[in-house]
Structures are given as C-alpha cells and as structure tokens.
Amino acid sequence: MDGTTQPTKTVNVILLGPPGAGKGTQAEILVESQGMVQLSTGDMLREAKSSGTEMGNRVADVMARGELVTDEIVIGLIEEKLTTVSAKGFIFDGFPRTLAQADALAELLEKTGQSLDAVIELQVDDAILVDRIVGRAEAARAAGQPVRADDNAESLKLRLMEYYKKTAPLTGYYHALGLLSGVDAMQDIETVGGSLADLLATETA
Numbered sequence: 001m002d003g004t005t006q007p008t009k010t011v012n013v014i015l016l017g018p019p020g021a022g023k024g025t026q027a028e029i030l031v032e033s034q035g036m037v038q039l040s041t042g043d044m045l046r047e048a049k050s051s052g053t054e055m056g057n058r059v060a061d062v063m064a065r066g067e068l069v070t071d072e073i074v075i076g077l078i079e080e081k082l083t084t085v086s087a088k089g090f091i092f093d094g095f096p097r098t099l100a101q102a103d104a105l106a107e108l109l110e111k112t113g114q115s116l117d118a119v120i121e122l123q124v125d126d127a128i129l130v131d132r133i134v135g136r137a138e139a140a141r142a143a144g145q146p147v148r149a150d151d152n153a154e155s156l157k158l159r160l161m162e163y164y165k166k167t168a169p170l171t172g173y174y175h176a177l178g179l180l181s182g183v184d185a186m187q188d189i190e191t192v193g194g195s196l197a198d199l200l201a202t203e204t205a
Helices: 023-034 041-049 054-064 071-084 099-111 126-142 153-176 189-204
Strands: 011-016 037-040 089-093 118-123 180-184
Touching: 011 023, 011 153, 011 189, 023 037, 023 089, 023 189, 037 041, 037 071, 041 054, 041 071, 054 071, 071 089, 071 099, 099 153, 118 153, 118 189, 126 153, 153 180, 180 189
Parallel strands: 011 089, 011 118, 037 089, 118 180
Antiparallel strands: none
C-alpha cells in the first residue's frame, strides 16, 4: 500500500427468494445500513410512468395499452439508474427473472463499467413459510387490516411453484459463475440481515 486513500468499491448484488422470503425487508436494511440503492422493477416502472422522460413516456404508453413491459425497457430503466444515481452499490430486486434477462443485465453492467459481485438466495422452508404467511394474514383480518386476496395456502403454493420454475435456471447460472450464496431466511430478521452484511463485507474487503 502506498498510503493513499483507496476508493470504496461499489458492490452490486441480486437478491433471489420466493414470495414472503423477506427480500424487500432485507433490501431496505441494506439501503439504510450500507448506503446502497434498491432497484425494484415495480417501483422503477411506477416512477418512470409519471416522470415525463422519453423512457417514461414509453412505459406509460405500453402500460396504457395493457401490454407487458419488455425486457428492453426494463434494461433501459436500470441503465438510467446505474448511470445517473450515485450509490455505494445497487440491489437488484425482481430482476432478472429469466436467463435472457440475466444475460442482458451482464451486458449492461459491462457496458457501464460495473460488475455483479454477489447473488444471494434467501432460502426458505416452503411449508413453514406458507403457514407463517397464512397465519399473519388471518391475524390481520381479525384485526380489520387489509390483506392480499391471494394470501391463502393454495395461492401461496402456486406462487412458490411459479417462482421455482422461473428461478431454478438462474440459481444454476449464477452458481456456475461462482457468484451464488445462500442465506437461511427462516431465521429472525436481524440474523438474516447480519448474514447478508457479512457476505457483502467479503466483497468490499
């Protein structure tokens, strides 16, 4: 070392995990504790729709026609964030969902001079997760609080099956690249957060 201050390494991470695994909660913790920026596909689309930018107008037009937003548009929104937002790192939440999207993200990161540093899978016990979510929903209903209509055992099982069908190729893809790590998401929120922080600390060392 020559004694000069080294720049802090930007860390980019993908959070994988089924519905109810706690991705949103853990992303919020990383935003607060690590100074990272969460790139949630849904949030970006809603923001773009009302932004008035060229890309935003494209999003608004597609959504107004009731069509699905293309991978090209989502990648364009992510590129806007990567090139205009200053952050210690980015958390990709809800993207990629397919191998084609994973390839597109890899090309975008290379294009913008960045890298993907870690892919962390929040691993759950499906049966316990379903019981937990259904229990919370029943408690919320009893308290008169709003609850998702599909927060019932059968719907949750279908959502889990759909998730695993789509993401199983992704876990293999990132495992082959040496980027995949797993965290037991059935632990309490603080313990899971500590495990994520430990994994990211190895990337910044």
